Amino acid sequence: MSGAVVDLTAIIPCHNEEENIERAYADIKRELTRYGDTELLFVDDGSTDATLDRVKRLAALDPNVKYLSFSRNFGQEAAFSAGFKYARATWTVQFDADLQSPASEVHKLIAKALQGYDAVFSYRPRRRDPLHRRVGSDLLNWVAVRLGIELPRGAWGFRVVRTSVARRVVDLRLASPYFLATVPLLTCRWTRVPVAHRERAHGPGKWTFRKLALHAIDLFTGFSFRVLVPVYLLAAAAAVTAAVLVGLLAGGRVPPATVHAAILAVQGAMFLGLAVVTRYLVRVVKGQARPPLYCIRESNLPVDPADDLYRGEREPVQVGPEERVR
Numbered sequence: 001m002s003g004a005v006v007d008l009t010a011i012i013p014c015h016n017e018e019e020n021i022e023r024a025y026a027d028i029k030r031e032l033t034r035y036g037d038t039e040l041l042f043v044d045d046g047s048t049d050a051t052l053d054r055v056k057r058l059a060a061l062d063p064n065v066k067y068l069s070f071s072r073n074f075g076q077e078a079a080f081s082a083g084f085k086y087a088r089a090t091w092t093v094q095f096d097a098d099l100q101s102p103a104s105e106v107h108k109l110i111a112k113a114l115q116g117y118d119a120v121f122s123y124r125p126r127r128r129d130p131l132h133r134r135v136g137s138d139l140l141n142w143v144a145v146r147l148g149i150e151l152p153r154g155a156w157g158f159r160v161v162r163t164s165v166a167r168r169v170v171d172l173r174l175a176s177p178y179f180l181a182t183v184p185l186l187t188c189r190w191t192r193v194p195v196a197h198r199e200r201a202h203g204p205g206k207w208t209f210r211k212l213a214l215h216a217i218d219l220f221t222g223f224s225f226r227v228l229v230p231v232y233l234l235a236a237a238a239a240v241t242a243a244v245l246v247g248l249l250a251g252g253r254v255p256p257a258t259v260h261a262a263i264l265a266v267q268g269a270m271f272l273g274l275a276v277v278t279r280y281l282v283r284v285v286k287g288q289a290r291p292p293l294y295c296i297r298e299s300n301l302p303v304d305p306a307d308d309l310y311r312g313e314r315e316p317v318q319v320g321p322e323e324r325v326r
Helices: 023-037 051-061 075-084 103-113 131-146 163-171 178-186 211-222 229-249 256-289
Strands: 008-014 039-044 064-069 089-094 119-123 155-162 190-194 296-299 317-319 323-324
Touching: 008 075, 008 131, 008 211, 023 039, 039 075, 051 064, 051 190, 064 075, 064 089, 075 089, 075 131, 075 155, 089 103, 089 163, 089 211, 103 119, 103 155, 103 190, 131 211, 155 163, 178 190, 229 256
Parallel strands: 008 039, 008 089, 039 064, 119 190
Antiparallel strands: 064 296, 089 155, 119 155
8 A cells, every 4th residue: 555545534533532533634644645645634522621722723724624614512423424525525534633543554445445445444453441331331232233224343433434324324313323333224345454452642532421322322223123022021910910919909910019119110121111112202303303413613624514613703814825713
């Protein structure tokens, strides 16, 4: 691959990554220089520290550095969705700002993509995350397979995707957005490759238990109806149990206290089933509501008025040879 020209945009979502921005820029720039004039697109996901200021300083020094800054924290799915929309190149490679997978590993993904794939995902044979993260991911993948969800096993945000395909995924605007599960619905030309992984250098990870749990629920209820099968069985079992208990109580076979305890247990199980069904209803409502996926407050790229928080209120400013929205 040395010396090969590949039309690339590197997307780097970042949220409160002030300690990692310069290092990420230097490492990614060094590795991607060999492919030609690569665009580096930072997507600031509503950071409250100096992340955006540091990205702006890089953009002032390097014309290939572009940035989008959200008006608040919309989440990682929104960040890379914006990156795919505004990427100028044929291929996009997505990095994490903390570079837990070294930037030098990107060459494996690019080489594989050029063999004719639409998407190349990475997985970590020796993952350097806390035990609960590793166990949680393994459990998520195990459950997903048994629910019939096609998912690149062990894949994460470090990937190379044909930009046009990535945009098709984003344009679907699914009520439960989950990029890894949506790509296999559009193309069979995807694969995965192993990459090295290292511990996070600075700052805490951004994936809390709550975010991970909600992410898993979105996957299970957004891409499979098999979750409802236990609910159906539970409802049938509860109906049979209730009928039997009423019969036993009428015949004086069991004391009232036992019946009351059993009814409470059945009601608890039914409430659990109701919660699952409600989640599916929420998905339907979210799909109809269509709230903004993200709003952009600042950028050094021309921004679609539909994405601009200020709806074109600000005047474009001259930056170099092109007009860009400030």
